[in-house]
Amino acid sequence: MLTQSTAAPSLNINRVVPGPLPSSEPFCGLAGHAGLIATEFTYRKDEEIYGEDEPAEYVYQVIRGAVRTYKLLSDGRRQIGAFHLPGDVFGLESGIKHRLAAEAIIDTSVRLVKRRSLEQAAGTDVQVAHKLWTMTADDLKHAEEHMLLLGRKSAMERVANFLLEMDRRLAVAGMMALPMCRRDIGDYLGLTLETVSRALSQLNDEGVLGFSGARQIVLRNRQRLRNMDI
Amino acid sequence: MLTQSTAAPSLNINRVVPGPLPSSEPFCGLAGHAGLIATEFTYRKDEEIYGEDEPAEYVYQVIRGAVRTYKLLSDGRRQIGAFHLPGDVFGLESGIKHRLAAEAIIDTSVRLVKRRSLEQAAGTDVQVAHKLWTMTADDLKHAEEHMLLLGRKSAMERVANFLLEMDRRLAVAGMMALPMCRRDIGDYLGLTLETVSRALSQLNDEGVLGFSGARQIVLRNRQRLRNMDI
DNA sequence: CGTCCATTTGAGGTGGATCAACCCTAGTGG
DNA sequence: CCACTAGGGTTGATCCACCTCAAATGGACG
Numbered sequence: 001m002l003t004q005s006t007a008a009p010s011l012n013i014n015r016v017v018p019g020p021l022p023s024s025e026p027f028c029g030l031a032g033h034a035g036l037i038a039t040e041f042t043y044r045k046d047e048e049i050y051g052e053d054e055p056a057e058y059v060y061q062v063i064r065g066a067v068r069t070y071k072l073l074s075d076g077r078r079q080i081g082a083f084h085l086p087g088d089v090f091g092l093e094s095g096i097k098h099r100l101a102a103e104a105i106i107d108t109s110v111r112l113v114k115r116r117s118l119e120q121a122a123g124t125d126v127q128v129a130h131k132l133w134t135m136t137a138d139d140l141k142h143a144e145e146h147m148l149l150l151g152r153k154s155a156m157e158r159v160a161n162f163l164l165e166m167d168r169r170l171a172v173a174g175m176m177a178l179p180m181c182r183r184d185i186g187d188y189l190g191l192t193l194e195t196v197s198r199a200l201s202q203l204n205d206e207g208v209l210g211f212s213g214a215r216q217i218v219l220r221n222r223q224r225l226r227n228m229d230i
Numbered sequence: 231m232l233t234q235s236t237a238a239p240s241l242n243i244n245r246v247v248p249g250p251l252p253s254s255e256p257f258c259g260l261a262g263h264a265g266l267i268a269t270e271f272t273y274r275k276d277e278e279i280y281g282e283d284e285p286a287e288y289v290y291q292v293i294r295g296a297v298r299t300y301k302l303l304s305d306g307r308r309q310i311g312a313f314h315l316p317g318d319v320f321g322l323e324s325g326i327k328h329r330l331a332a333e334a335i336i337d338t339s340v341r342l343v344k345r346r347s348l349e350q351a352a353g354t355d356v357q358v359a360h361k362l363w364t365m366t367a368d369d370l371k372h373a374e375e376h377m378l379l380l381g382r383k384s385a386m387e388r389v390a391n392f393l394l395e396m397d398r399r400l401a402v403a404g405m406m407a408l409p410m411c412r413r414d415i416g417d418y419l420g421l422t423l424e425t426v427s428r429a430l431s432q433l434n435d436e437g438v439l440g441f442s443g444a445r446q447i448v449l450r451n452r453q454r455l456r457n458m459d460i
Numbered sequence: 461c462g463t464c465c466a467t468t469t470g471a472g473g474t475g476g477a478t479c480a481a482c483c484c485t486a487g488t489g490g
Numbered sequence: 491c492c493a494c495t496a497g498g499g500t501t502g503a504t505c506c507a508c509c510t511c512a513a514a515t516g517g518a519c520g
Contacts, residue, residue, distance in 0.1 A: 071378045073460050079378040094367035099374055122360070126352065129359035133352075136366050137324035143373035144329055148301045148309040150380035151420030155476065182499065190381030195476055197500055213485085214499055230303050385508065412467065422509060427468055443517080444467060 027061055027089070027113060033121045033128065038111045043104035049091075052101040056093040058112040062086050065108025066179035069100040070187065080188040082142060083180065085169055092135055106179045150190045153230070158189040159199040160228035163209065167219050178215040257291055257319070257343060263351050263358065268341045273334035279321075282331040286323040288342040292316050295338025296409035299330040300417065310418040312372060313410065315399055322365055336409045380420045383460070388419040389429040390458035393439065397449050408445040 027038065040063065043049055049060065052071060060067075067084040069091075081100050084090040091102060093115070122129040149158055162185060170176050178185075182193040189196065200217075203209045208221045219225065257268065270293070273279055279290065282301060290297075297314040299321075311330050314320040321332060323345070352359040379388055392415060400406050408415075412423040419426065430447075433439045438451045449455065 071374065073378070073382060075460070077382040079381040081374055081377055094364045095371070099371055122363075123356050126354070126356060126359055129356055129363065130352070133359065133363040133366060134324045136363060136370055140366055140370045140373060141325070141329055143370060143377060144301065144311055146377055147311055147373060147380055148303070150377055151309040151417075152303060152307040181497095187381075192477060193499080194478085194501085198476090201500070230305070411465095423467080424469085424510085425508060428508095431468070 027111065036113055036117055036121060038113050040109060040111055042109045045104060045106050047104050049102040049104060050098050053097050055096060056091065056098045056115055058091060059089065059115050059118055060091040061089045061111045063109040063111055066105040067102055067108060068105050068180065068184060069102045071100050078187045080184060083188065089135055094136065105184065155191055155195050156199050157228055157230060158191060159196060160225045162189055163219060164225050164229060175216065175218045178217065257341065265347050266343055266351060268343050270339060270341055272339045275334060275336050277334050279332040279334060280328050283327050285326060286321065286328045286345055288321060289319065289345050289348055290321040290340045290342045291319045293339040293341055296335040297332055297338060298335050298410065298414060299332045301330050308417045310414060313418065319365055324366065335414065385421055385425050386429050387458055387460060388421060389426060390455045392419055393449060394455050394459060405446065405448045408447065
């Protein structure tokens, strides 16, 4: 129900587009490095990129589209840990396995490099090693803030927080086009999709935001949202 | 109410006991390194070790006692991110500030090293750099599992999870002596202290655990707890 | 022995979940 | 170009797991 992947991505060899790393914004400042070959890859909407506990062979960067990483309980309950948008790196592990699964939310292109080559580079270049550390530390910072949200914030505070986060990350010209559905938002915020929908409707009624389509949102009063977010 | 620290720890110079790092289990394999000086320090119950957003000048390792790291909302709601027990490292940041506050839960001794000296060591030694990364990655793994707990698990599942975690980390001879109060447990699990108490009472009634004092717990049926934890 | 907290237990309230229609819109095919 | 359909989104009604408020109990310590 939650995952509708149709084929193991590793089998879609025909979609692999190898190439050198571009010198502009190259995997967050990791490229120009001996032995770092980036490959491009495309996933369709809802396609699995990797599964939980799968060997972590690659590190990914979103080029176009959006990705959700999540954990599942045996009865289907899902917690989305993060949404990854163009420019974001995901799938970076210091251990041997991925600890969350990853799926494309919409049609998505990623750049990927072999984790092994990244670790080799880190073994000879302390700058690469430092970059790996700070990327993981940034993920930890996000997780720590999200624990506070999940453990202690009300539904409205969570939704306000989500809107401000997405506004910051993907608004163009004051408008954001959300790639994810209400269920994804709920599974990110520890709520049901109905509760998310009700909170958004209330914010619309209060004039804090405006819709032009369920996933096209414009924030009209960011300060009110910041006050809600505490 | 939540913090009853009586003095800034940096002022308690009289309690500083400088010394070289012992060669056995030395700061999780980081010592024996040029320029890494470890200092010992003691905090009383409920004393603040560092505050949220305070400059991250030191990295700490618990020698004896227990530490909670947490975030606060402006109205006093608290989310404890982790409990740190003897051997655990905490306060390691790649950025300039601590993103959670830290307090001693009971009288606690820590070993501390200057974060700057650790980063210098990492700048010349890739093994140190790698160790910093894996320590942060371990914290991230814990945070990811805790997000699933906070976002999607029931009260009983959370308490079962907590008991198994503490059993693993601090049980001696099948018995655990919890250093923290019910409020701390609640703020760790995103519950109230009453809900924690009721769950523990129910587990006691069902024979899954036994008390010998409110904080002295023996698990009698770990498998039942594992099933509850999903 | 009395005081002070921490903990337990009880009673009742509520925020968000659940269950159930209904609606809207994009995509499809005639 | 429009009718039909399916999936996502909204809204309403009801329920219940956990919270809140309150009081009793227990244990540690002077």
